[in-house]
Amino acid sequence: MEKLLSFEEVREILGCGTDFLYKALQDGKITGYKLGNLWRVYPKDLQRYLDQLPSNRKKIRRVV
Template sequence: MEKLLTPKDAAEILSLSPVTIKKWLWQGKLKGIKVGSVWRIKESDLKAFLRTGNDDEEKLSRDDLEAVKRGLEDIKAGRYVTLEEYEQDKRP
């Protein structure tokens, strides 16, 4: 029997928020199964989604996600830099 993933499981695999996964399920961008009031995603459907290279604007690369995480860390620490400095990775 094939493994069924929750939106949270899929979000962790894709390094995205569960809200984005649920939005994609509702929009049909990501194939899923509605069981009662909850969504489940076949592992094979998630793999197929990854293989298709969905160039959706909302899908971020791992590098983009890391940049966002670093930016949030900087903001929390009170470190602010210009966009040019940030792009050159000249963080304080």
């Protein structure tokens, strides 16, 4: 079973702010799963988000 990334781990990987990440998760731009009141993201879903970014915005190519 693949390890889920915490909200904070995803935020650190993306180098983004809390508000941006909450909005991206709520809008479905990044596929995430809410367990209770905590967001979790599979690395493959985060990688899918990164892969669809325009190449000039990709600072991080791989999550794992």
